[in-house]
Amino acid sequence: MAQDGTGQRGEDLGWELSTAVVLFHEAVAQRLGLSAADHRALGVVSRAGSLTAGELAQRTGLSPGAVTGLVDRLESAGHVRRTRDPADRRRVVIVPVSAPGRPDLSGIFRDLGAAMAGFGGDYDEQQIRAIQDYLVKTIRVLREQTRRLSAEAAAEGPGDG
Amino acid sequence: MAQDGTGQRGEDLGWELSTAVVLFHEAVAQRLGLSAADHRALGVVSRAGSLTAGELAQRTGLSPGAVTGLVDRLESAGHVRRTRDPADRRRVVIVPVSAPGRPDLSGIFRDLGAAMAGFGGDYDEQQIRAIQDYLVKTIRVLREQTRRLSAEAAAEGPGDG
DNA sequence: CCGAAAGTTTTAGTGTGGCGAAGTAATAGC
DNA sequence: GCTATTACTTCGCCACACTAAAACTTTCGG
Numbered sequence: 001m002a003q004d005g006t007g008q009r010g011e012d013l014g015w016e017l018s019t020a021v022v023l024f025h026e027a028v029a030q031r032l033g034l035s036a037a038d039h040r041a042l043g044v045v046s047r048a049g050s051l052t053a054g055e056l057a058q059r060t061g062l063s064p065g066a067v068t069g070l071v072d073r074l075e076s077a078g079h080v081r082r083t084r085d086p087a088d089r090r091r092v093v094i095v096p097v098s099a100p101g102r103p104d105l106s107g108i109f110r111d112l113g114a115a116m117a118g119f120g121g122d123y124d125e126q127q128i129r130a131i132q133d134y135l136v137k138t139i140r141v142l143r144e145q146t147r148r149l150s151a152e153a154a155a156e157g158p159g160d161g
Numbered sequence: 162m163a164q165d166g167t168g169q170r171g172e173d174l175g176w177e178l179s180t181a182v183v184l185f186h187e188a189v190a191q192r193l194g195l196s197a198a199d200h201r202a203l204g205v206v207s208r209a210g211s212l213t214a215g216e217l218a219q220r221t222g223l224s225p226g227a228v229t230g231l232v233d234r235l236e237s238a239g240h241v242r243r244t245r246d247p248a249d250r251r252r253v254v255i256v257p258v259s260a261p262g263r264p265d266l267s268g269i270f271r272d273l274g275a276a277m278a279g280f281g282g283d284y285d286e287q288q289i290r291a292i293q294d295y296l297v298k299t300i301r302v303l304r305e306q307t308r309r310l311s312a313e314a315a316a317e318g319p320g321d322g
Numbered sequence: 323c324c325g326a327a328a329g330t331t332t333t334a335g336t337g338t339g340g341c342g343a344a345g346t347a348a349t350a351g352c
Numbered sequence: 353g354c355t356a357t358t359a360c361t362t363c364g365c366c367a368c369a370c371t372a373a374a375a376c377t378t379t380c381g382g
Contacts, residue, residue: 013296014274015208020303021182022201027310035338036197040187043180053360066340068361090348090359113175115302119295127291130284134292135174137280142181145273149188198369214330227370229331234369251329251378 033077041070042079042096050095052085175299194238202231203240203257211256213246 029039044059045051051059057067071094074080078097085091123131190200205220206212212220218228232255235241239258246252284292 013293013300015204016300017296017303018182018186019201019204020300020307021179022186022197024303024307024310025179025183027307031310031313037339040183047180054358057360063341064360065342065362069339072361088349088359092360112302112306115306119298119302123291123295127288130288131292131295132174134280134284135178139174139177139181141273142178142185146181146185146188149185149192152192196369215328224371225330226332226372230369249329249379253330 032079034073034079038070038073042074045074045080045094046096046098050083050093053092053094056094193240195234195240199231199234203235206235206241206255207257211244211254214253214255217255 025039026036029036032039032042034042041056041060045056048055048059053067053071054064056062056071057064060067060070062070071080071082071092074094075082080094080096083093083095085093186200187197190197193200193203195203202217202221206217209216209220214228214232215225217223217232218225221228221231223231232241232243232253235255236243241255241257244254244256246254
């Protein structure tokens with residue numbers, strides 16, 4: 001199989017990209033001292049900008065107790081901070097330590113971005129637009145399919161159908 | 162920033178794509194009654210066509226014992242089958258099965274592929290080449306960064322350095 | 323056929339992470 | 353101010369998946 005042979009056909013490219021992304025994600029997670037699941041939760045927090053522990057429980061589908069442990073790990077690793085909601089001080093607001101949406105996690109993504117920007121110069125403007133358009137559409141399709149899969153899974157039940 | 166707005170800048174697109182891929186991956190896994198890790202292993206098997214347990218252990222980085230459990234789960238879920246290598250009957254050859262009556266991987270990916278192919282027609286040949294080139298390079302960079310991250314993590318030590 | 327080696331499975335031990343329930347702190351109602 | 357409710361945290365238990373080591377089966381060499 002294509003160990004380094006980076007692709008010939010579109011389908012293969014999709015698979016390779018998917019695998020590469022997943023492995024990258026896991027490597028990042030490990031680098032951050034997190035499991036893949038915790039990394040994803042961190043992504044949820046980062047994307048939301050800030051949310052309460054209860055909301056995080058809802059979004060991740062975890063129990064309140066599990067969220068405490070999750071936030072503990074994230075906090076002790078320095079990726080989020082617990083704050084009290086000034087209005088309702090029972091609430092614990094979880095805020096990511098770095099910028100929302102695109103956490104500049106220890107410069108890892110900066111390196112990646114730099115590398116990608118580096119070969120960005122290889123394309124003319126029209127090609128760049130095509131690439132961006134493609135990425136946008138791919139992301140949209142992935143999200144749609146993800147939503148569909150989740151809905152199907154919920155409909156068919158958690159048992160093995 | 163880009164909460165659902167699917168991207169304006171390249172860096173954001175990278176992040177969004179990454180997240181979308183990971184979530185898609187997990188959704189597929191859940192749909193198949195597998196963990197994300199097992200799903201990735203199944204991907205390795207599917208892509209290889211068939212391989213021995215030992216090879217799978219090597220490629221996933223798992224111990225032989227863990228592979229037994231992994232293959233057990235995959236097999237009981239109906240996604241692979243164990244076969245004996247006729248030449249060396251010590252070897253267990255793992256072959257993927259397109260599980261009948263089970264949620265079908267290929268169906269999911271066919272939909273995805275169709276969607277992606279659907280907007281593939283929006284581009285001329287030169288743009289398609291650019292996109293493919295971009296994907297190839299992105300995959301390469303992701304792999305490089307993954308390798309680097311793993312190396313760094315190993316160097317800094319598993320402790321909370 | 324016997325012993326060594328290779329490949330996989332089994333077993334015991336461990337660590338992680340989740341759920342559920344009780345506990346603690348804060349808000350709302352009386 | 354006291355009680356009920358809400359929100360998070362702590363605690364006990366358990367399921368899962370991994371590693372390491374022993375066991376089992378098959379193959380190869382003498």
